[in-house]
Amino acid sequence: MARIVKTLSATEIEKAKPGVTPKKLFDGGGLFLIVTPTGGKWWRFKFTFDGKEKTISFGVYPDISLAQAREKRESSRKLLAIGVNPSEDRKTAKAARVELLANSFETIAREWHKKQVENSEWTEEHSETIMTRMEKDMFPLVGAKPITEVTAKDIRGILDRVKDRGAVDTARRCRTIASQVFVYAIGTDRAEYNIATSLSKHLPAISKTRKHMASITDPKELAPLLRAIDNSPGSFVAKSALQLLPMLFARPGELRQMEWAEIDFETAEWNIPAGKMKIKIAHLVPLSVQALDILTAIKPLTGNGKYVFPSTRGRDRCLSDNTINAAFRRMDFDGDTIVAHGFRATARTILDEILGFRVDFIEHQLAHAVKDPNGRAYNRPAHLAERKKMMQTWANYLDGLKAGAKILPFKKAA
Numbered sequence: 569m570a571r572i573v574k575t576l577s578a579t580e581i582e583k584a585k586p587g588v589t590p591k592k593l594f595d596g597g598g599l600f601l602i603v604t605p606t607g608g609k610w611w612r613f614k615f616t617f618d619g620k621e622k623t624i625s626f627g628v629y630p631d632i633s634l635a636q637a638r639e640k641r642e643s644s645r646k647l648l649a650i651g652v653n654p655s656e657d658r659k660t661a662k663a664a665r666v667e668l669l670a671n672s673f674e675t676i677a678r679e680w681h682k683k684q685v686e687n688s689e690w691t692e693e694h695s696e697t698i699m700t701r702m703e704k705d706m707f708p709l710v711g712a713k714p715i716t717e718v719t720a721k722d723i724r725g726i727l728d729r730v731k732d733r734g735a736v737d738t739a740r741r742c743r744t745i746a747s748q749v750f751v752y753a754i755g756t757d758r759a760e761y762n763i764a765t766s767l768s769k770h771l772p773a774i775s776k777t778r779k780h781m782a783s784i785t786d787p788k789e790l791a792p793l794l795r796a797i798d799n800s801p802g803s804f805v806a807k808s809a810l811q812l813l814p815m816l817f818a819r820p821g822e823l824r825q826m827e828w829a830e831i832d833f834e835t836a837e838w839n840i841p842a843g844k845m846k847i848k849i850a851h852l853v854p855l856s857v858q859a860l861d862i863l864t865a866i867k868p869l870t871g872n873g874k875y876v877f878p879s880t881r882g883r884d885r886c887l888s889d890n891t892i893n894a895a896f897r898r899m900d901f902d903g904d905t906i907v908a909h910g911f912r913a914t915a916r917t918i919l920d921e922i923l924g925f926r927v928d929f930i931e932h933q934l935a936h937a938v939k940d941p942n943g944r945a946y947n948r949p950a951h952l953a954e955r956k957k958m959m960q961t962w963a964n965y966l967d968g969l970k971a972g973a974k975i976l977p978f979k980k981a982a
Contacts, residue, residue, distance in 0.1 A: 576601065578634050581609065599641040601629060611637045613644055617653045624655045671758045673718050673749070674711030677702055680752040692844055693821035698745060705730050705742055715753050720763045727770060739771055784910065785917040790814075791969040796899040798970065806891055808866045809877045813892070813908060815859055815963050817915035817934070819846065820908035824887045826876040828867075836860060836956075851935045854956040856963035915962065923965060925958050933958065 576595040584593060586607045593601040598614045611626035626632055626640045644654035681702070685695050709729075710722045723746050730739040746764040753759035784790045797810045813823055822840055830839050838853040845851050855863070863876065870878055879885040892908045912934060919925045929951050 576634060581629060581634060584609065595634075595638070595641075597641055597645065599626075599637060601637075611640075613641055613654070615644065615648055615654065617648065622653075622655060624658070671714055671716070671753075672711065673713050673715045674702075674707045676715050676753050676756075676758060677706070677711075677745075677749045680749050683752070692825055701738065701742055701745060705738070706746065715750070715759050718763065720766050723764055723767055724770060727767065731771060736772060743767055743771065784914055787918065787922070787969055790914060790918075791972070793899075794966055794970045800895055800899055802891075802895050802898070803880070805866065805870065805877050806887065806895055808862050809887055809892065810895055811862055812859060814911040814914060815856065815862075815966060816853055816959075817912045818853060819912070819935075820889060820892060822851075824877055824889065824892070826886075827874055828871055828876055829874075831855075831863060831876070833860065833863075845935060847935060849935075852952065853933070854952070854959040856960045858963040858967065859959075918965070919958065919962060923961060925961075926954075929954050929958055 574594075574596075576593055581593065581601060584591075584601075584603050586603055586605050588605060590605065591603050593603065595601070600612055600614070602608075602610045602612055604610070609629040611629060611632055612623050613626055614621065614623050616622070624644070626637050629637075632640075647654045647657055681695070681699055684698075706726055709726055710718050713722070723743070726746070727739045727743055730736075730742055743764055747762055750759055750762040750764055754762060784793060794814065797807070797814075800807050800810060802810075809823060813820065816823065816838070818840070822844055825844055826838065830841070831837075832839065836855040838855055840851040840853065842848050842850045866876065870876060870883075873883040875883065875886045877887040879887055879891075889908065896908075916930055916934060919930050920927055932951055933955050
């Protein structure tokens, strides 16, 4: 007569006390619970395969309940019935899952990003922007998913989330990033379909009317902004960056990524390497006396690091774009009035229409890829002497506005 095994109950398991040696509580069908001397309770399943007795673990109680342990037992018995070793099956499934996780969306996206940085002409600022978008808006929702399990619904959820906070343009860029990650995954045999392409019309169409960067070109409006910058309540690092922004009128990303190694105090020049420039040509910015004073003042604070304007999140990162524009908001200048990039239009307009400098001097200082009156393409040292005079005149002019000097009329309107 077959031995009848009394099944376990949850109460019996709860009341089971540890002994000097491990003890087994049987539930039948090969399932039993080991109670260790230290109080641990482990599920085990004993079975015979190819004439050999084997045991596998189902986990620890109470993480694995009695009902769950029984489900695992039945699943294992079904595998045995068709000649499959439950232990080997679990190893195979685990290996497959490890492979899937190794090919997660985040893993592949970071690999794609690294390849782009190495092989493309991305600037450091653009590279950082792409990674920030992925880390902020994409990885939290789909980063851990195997890329083959990411659905169009998942990507749509990302786009809607970004769009709902009013950043439609960022949502469009997120869709583009997702599409490029899928293209890379397909090219490396880790995906078969680019699901992001089906969402090309999910977001509102781009307006055909281009919106220019908000800027202030009227000296009467510029003066109070300059005074507000000097009295801004933010950190000394952010305030120094804000003071240099209108004075140097470089692109905000170029200024934020300014490194001490690029500053030559003897020649009063800031040498920006080609990799940071939009036109991929090294650029030279003459530094006025006022600009040198600002840099000299901040050097004791940040001079032992890489960046002139390091992030509060670590000296290995530069100040963020959000920090600059948020400072304007705190000073009650909204995004429709001025953004960091807008000072380039400010300088171009006033240097030309009020101070009367030649347009080719201004365009060279703006690092625009245009030809000079003699048909020569942009080159780094062109008109350097004239540009040094222009940058000093511009810094003096800004100081005059802050001090309340008489404002000259626009020459073309006068």
